[in-house]
Amino acid sequence: MQPDLDDIDLRILDVLQKSPPMSSAELADRVGLSQSPCWRRLTRLKEAGYILDQVTRLNPEKLGFRTMVFANVKLSAHGRANLAEFTEAVGRLPEVLECHPTMGPFDFLLRVVTGDVEDYRQFVFGKLLTLPTVQEINSTMSMGAEKSTTVLPIRAR
Secondary structure: OOOOOOHHHHHHHHHHHHOOOOOHHHHHHHHOOOHHHHHHHHHHHHHOOOOOOOOOOOOOOOOOOOEEEEEEEEEOOOOHHHHHHHHHHHHOOOOEEEEEEOOOOOOEEEEEEEOOHHHHHHHHHHOHHHOOOEEEEEEEEOOOOOOOOOOOOHHHO
16 A cells, blocks of 8 residues: 555545546545545646546447457567667557556567457458567457456555
């Protein structure tokens, strides 16, 4: 736990991550503060970088994204410039939802969403393998999410 966060800060963060967008008055009521102190704390938490953004989660299947693939990517060269070039290029690919550098036999783990397997094949051959430093891709297709959350275990610590 961060030393500059007290119990009220943790309650604010926990309520925000588990609830839909709400007014500062509603948030203040949920965490047991008046509106002004709650707003000041919320502003401080945002400025300190504890709150990255507030988004609405969409249902990928309803929007036609039925295929989730985890792609392990090995690069042909590992210089700092190559790593930066790869991460910048992947950042421009809307199919890539997450990109994680990893330790082990592969250099990156990508979470990729597409409409179907054919779309994923086209993504791999038409985009990912065209990046100059990509040597190998090992793909694992998800059969569905048994658990999918953005909620961090703040109160469980």
